[in-house]
Amino acid sequence: MNRDESLHKEKLERIERKSDVMRHYSGEPPHCVMCGESRLICLSIDHVNGGGTKHIKKIGGGGSTLYSWLRKNNYPKGFQVLCMNCQFVKREMNQEVRPRLLKEYE
Ligand SMILES: [Zn+2]
Numbered sequence: 001m002n003r004d005e006s007l008h009k010e011k012l013e014r015i016e017r018k019s020d021v022m023r024h025y026s027g028e029p030p031h032c033v034m035c036g037e038s039r040l041i042c043l044s045i046d047h048v049n050g051g052g053t054k055h056i057k058k059i060g061g062g063g064s065t066l067y068s069w070l071r072k073n074n075y076p077k078g079f080q081v082l083c084m085n086c087q088f089v090k091r092e093m094n095q096e097v098r099p100r101l102l103k104e105y106e
Helices: 003-026 052-059 064-072 084-093 099-105
Strands: 043-047 079-083
Touching: 003 043, 003 064, 003 079, 043 052, 043 064, 043 084, 052 064, 079 084
Parallel strands: none
Antiparallel strands: 043 079
C-alpha cells in the first residue's frame, strides 16, 4: 500500500469510528438529538453535563481520541450527539461561553 492509500484508509477508519459512536448515542442514521441534523460532518459528541474540555484534556486529545475512548469504555452514559449549532446554543444557554465571545455580543 502506498502512502496515499494508507492515508485514505486511515481517514475512512476515522469516519467509520465516528459514525459508530454517533450511531450508538443517537440511533440510525446518526443525528443531532436537538434539531435532527444528520450530516456527519456537523455532528459532535457533547458532554451532557458540560465539562467537556476538561475531560478531553484528561484523556489526552479531542475528536478521534474521544471516539476511541468512548468505544473502549463501552459507551458510558452522560454523552449525547449534537450538531455544531446546537452545541453552540447549549453552551450559550449554560453560560459556558468564553468571556471573549460574550464580549463580542455586548
Ligand atoms: Zn442540532
